[in-house]
Amino acid sequence: MALLARRRDRLESAAAEAGEGALAIACDVTDEQSCRRAVADAVAGLGGIDALVYATGVGPLARLADIDAATWQQTFATNVTGAAIVTGAALPHLTESSGAAVYLSSISASLTPPWPGLGGYIVSKAALEKLVEAWRVEHPGVGFTRLSVGDCAGGEGHGATEFSAGWDMEVASEVMPIWLARNYIAGALLDVDDLVGAVDFVLRLGAGASVPSMVVTPRPVQ
Helix, strand or coil: CEEEECCHHHHHHHHHHHCCCCEEEECCCCCHHHHHHHHHHHHHHHCCCCEEEECCCCCCCCCHHHCCHHHHHHHHHHHHHHHHHHHHHHHHHHHHHCCEEEEEEEHHHCCCCCCCCCHHHHHHHHHHHHHHHHHHHHCCCCEEEEEEECCECCCCHHHCCCCCCCCCHHHHHHHHHHHHHCCCCCCCCECHHHHHHHHHHHHHHCCCCCCCEEEECCCCCC
16 A cells, blocks of 8 residues: 655655555645656566555635635646546556546535535536546546545545645635535544545455446435
8 A cells, every 4th residue: 555645754654654665655636756756666666556545635715706826726636637537647558457447536426516615616516527537538448436425524634635725714704505405414423434434445445346436425314
């Protein structure tokens, strides 16, 4: 197993927790050379690649009219372009192993109307989902799956999500009541271990399974 992310200290901690043989490889998905170098290091350390999980994502909270060009560029660079570059670098090895690739998306990109305040994120995730479909058409020998995720627990310690870090709380106070009123939020959180289990299930099926998409959401509060 190879873990790729920007912060090496957190990577090394996560790799130690994952157990013997786990590799910690620094990678900035917004930097093409960093992506290609990280994938090459993973191949060298593992002897190949038979599975890829792209879980990276940023979600700026802002009204569409207030999103500047730099924020659009950063969002797409992280959520879409990075996925394309990492996949392209890993593709020869995934093809050789008849491997599988899973990309974490959101129910807000495909199952619900757009959420006010998360338009930039939702548009980028919709683009990611089309990207996954395009990879599948051009490379049917690899199992490409989009995994749309509902409200999920944030994790703990270094594994805690920073998705909402930096959100403007004034904007949040305006849009969150709308999300609740429209039932976009289930009122429960999906356990991280259940999400990991879903990812593991898809990867174990490999390229031969016809699982183009999967939705994982928490059970609604009764």
